Amino acid sequence: MTSRAEYCVLACADAWRDVGEVLASPMGTVPALGARLAKRTFSPDLLLTDGEALLVGLDGRTEGWLPYRRHLAMVTGGRRHVMMGASQLDRFGNQNISCIGDWERPARQLLGVRGAPVNTLNNPTSYWVPRHSRRVFVERVDMVCGVGYDRAAAAGPSATRYHRIPRVVSNLGVFDFATPDHTMRLVSLHPGVTAEEVQDATGFPLARADEVPCTREPTAEELRLIREVIDPQGLRDREVPS
Amino acid sequence: MTDKTMTPEDVVARLRSGMTLGIGGWGSRRKPMALVRALLRSDVTDLTVVSYGGPDVGLLAAAGRIRKLVTAFVTLDSIPLEPHFRAAREAGGFELGEIDEAMFMWGLRAAADRLPFLPVRAGLGSDVMRVNPGLRTVTSPYEDGETFVAMPALRLDAALVHVNRADRLGNGQYLGPDPYFDDLFCEAAQSAYVSCEELVDGFGAAPVPQSLLVERHTVTGVVETPRGAHFTSCVPDYDRDEAFQKLYATTPWPEFAARFLHGDEKSYQSAVRTWHEEMR
Numbered sequence A: 001m002t003s004r005a006e007y008c009v010l011a012c013a014d015a016w017r018d019v020g021e022v023l024a025s026p027m028g029t030v031p032a033l034g035a036r037l038a039k040r041t042f043s044p045d046l047l048l049t050d051g052e053a054l055l056v057g058l059d060g061r062t063e064g065w066l067p068y069r070r071h072l073a074m075v076t077g078g079r080r081h082v083m084m085g086a087s088q089l090d091r092f093g094n095q096n097i098s099c100i101g102d103w104e105r106p107a108r109q110l111l112g113v114r115g116a117p118v119n120t121l122n123n124p125t126s127y128w129v130p131r132h133s134r135r136v137f138v139e140r141v142d143m144v145c146g147v148g149y150d151r152a153a154a155a156g157p158s159a160t161r162y163h164r165i166p167r168v169v170s171n172l173g174v175f176d177f178a179t180p181d182h183t184m185r186l187v188s189l190h191p192g193v194t195a196e197e198v199q200d201a202t203g204f205p206l207a208r209a210d211e212v213p214c215t216r217e218p219t220a221e222e223l224r225l226i227r228e229v230i231d232p233q234g235l236r237d238r239e240v241p242s
Numbered sequence B: 001m002t003d004k005t006m007t008p009e010d011v012v013a014r015l016r017s018g019m020t021l022g023i024g025g026w027g028s029r030r031k032p033m034a035l036v037r038a039l040l041r042s043d044v045t046d047l048t049v050v051s052y053g054g055p056d057v058g059l060l061a062a063a064g065r066i067r068k069l070v071t072a073f074v075t076l077d078s079i080p081l082e083p084h085f086r087a088a089r090e091a092g093g094f095e096l097g098e099i100d101e102a103m104f105m106w107g108l109r110a111a112a113d114r115l116p117f118l119p120v121r122a123g124l125g126s127d128v129m130r131v132n133p134g135l136r137t138v139t140s141p142y143e144d145g146e147t148f149v150a151m152p153a154l155r156l157d158a159a160l161v162h163v164n165r166a167d168r169l170g171n172g173q174y175l176g177p178d179p180y181f182d183d184l185f186c187e188a189a190q191s192a193y194v195s196c197e198e199l200v201d202g203f204g205a206a207p208v209p210q211s212l213l214v215e216r217h218t219v220t221g222v223v224e225t226p227r228g229a230h231f232t233s234c235v236p237d238y239d240r241d242e243a244f245q246k247l248y249a250t251t252p253w254p255e256f257a258a259r260f261l262h263g264d265e266k267s268y269q270s271a272v273r274t275w276h277e278e279m280r
Helices: A004-015 A029-040 A068-077 A116-122 A149-155 A195-200 A220-230 A235-239 B008-013 B033-041 B055-062 B083-090 B101-112 B182-187 B242-250 B253-260 B265-279
Strands: A023-026 A054-056 A062-065 A080-084 A125-129 A168-170 A173-176 A185-189 B020-023 B047-051 B066-071 B095-098 B117-120 B136-139 B147-152 B156-166 B189-199 B212-214 B221-224
Touching: A004 A029, A004 A080, A004 A168, A004 A220, A004 A235, A023 A029, A029 A080, A029 A220, A029 A235, A068 A080, A068 A116, A068 B101, A080 A116, A116 A125, A116 B101, A185 A195, B008 B033, B008 B221, B033 B055, B033 B156, B033 B189, B033 B265, B047 B055, B055 B066, B055 B083, B055 B242, B101 B117, B101 B147, B101 B182, B117 B136, B156 B182, B156 B212, B182 B189, B182 B212, B242 B265, B253 B265
Parallel strands: A023 A080, A080 A125, A125 A168, B020 B047, B020 B156, B047 B066, B066 B095, B156 B189, B189 B221
Antiparallel strands: A054 A062, A168 A173, A173 A185, B117 B147, B136 B147
8 A cells, every 4th residue: 555655755756747857956855755756767867966065866876066056056047946845835835944933033943044035036946844734834924935926926027037836745735826826726635635634734725626636646666666766764654654 | 475374263363353254164064163162262252144054153152252143044954953043043142134045155256256246036025135124126237127136245354164175375175075155255255264174285286176175365374173173074084973963952052161162172172082982
């Protein structure tokens, strides 16, 4: 039986389908496994990093050099699709990883904005949320780090020109912003999850069709790759328990 | 030729309260920690610190030396959230100039190139604009007419960086995989101080030329401080001291400072060795 974590790996991998010869920048365990699954199967041209300053093939061999300054050039050049984490995410895809509460005197200081502002204006940015809850999916984020559709539109053509949030993957389902007003839409449910359950765990109303399909099933080969080649130690289950 | 070698104390003697200080490295990687420790032993305070932040920020924040911090993040990498930075920030301990990683780089670049600003497609639409109300935008003078953030130059009074090797003239060589932005920090600063694992008499007949990162015309002083980036990484010389970093992150500040930061750099390194021996 396919585990919840395996559906999540699959849904993340599909974010890098048909993206061409770009850098897959996964943040978090499940997105990292997804990027490697995508490269091993349907997106062999993807570029992957060793997590430091090297571009590496699936066999671990170095094929390029990507220190931070060149990584930033890859962002602004647009040849990258990043999947970031989110401490908070709202219905328009505004993301926060900086702090919780009032910025002037935060209740909880987190990482800081990092590269979220430059990422979201320059290359496709997807999000991964391992624990879907009302604490993460909020009515309004406390600090806009990653720019959502409404804020990009308000900021004008320079902000919208390359702005795109292809998808959000959580432990409950897959989401996009393909609605007339670019609000978040439930695209698929991981098997065993109901639409009501997702809505209950979300702090704003989600757009959805009357019948929401299930996240696709892995092929036998994809399952074998996840279990035997990409993640034999089962790191995926630590991030997403079944 | 000018011999620029100094001790950590010589470097700190040239720093003044109220200065804008750039600190090289990235997160918990290749931070000029020996120089930061020397700074902690001085009475220099009220600093504007410009850093891709790691424990350099945590230490200076815990000791109350920071008036303003300019950064895109502060992290210990393997420990994502820096506890001392967080505590100081949640207590309102200093002013924060929060900008994006790319804005930070272009700010250094502008200072290095003696430009007032550089345009950047970052910040627009984000709350970086709200929390930095002084940021301005600029419109392209060409047909596209696009609007960008005009990232102001991050001019530094002084920069501190750490590399694997340096010569007495101030040329610095990094041997790890990532230069970070250490050369830019030096170029953006009025005075730059380079600490190194090993002081060398030239780099040999055929050095890998692109590893010669820091150029002497941008450097004021050179300090030989073996294990001077400890507990951050300085590959290939050493990896991050994860056990010690964990101790740093979980020990109340006064206790940590009393045990490890009471004396000079030699006594710090010796206290670290003793701690490791006790842990065996």
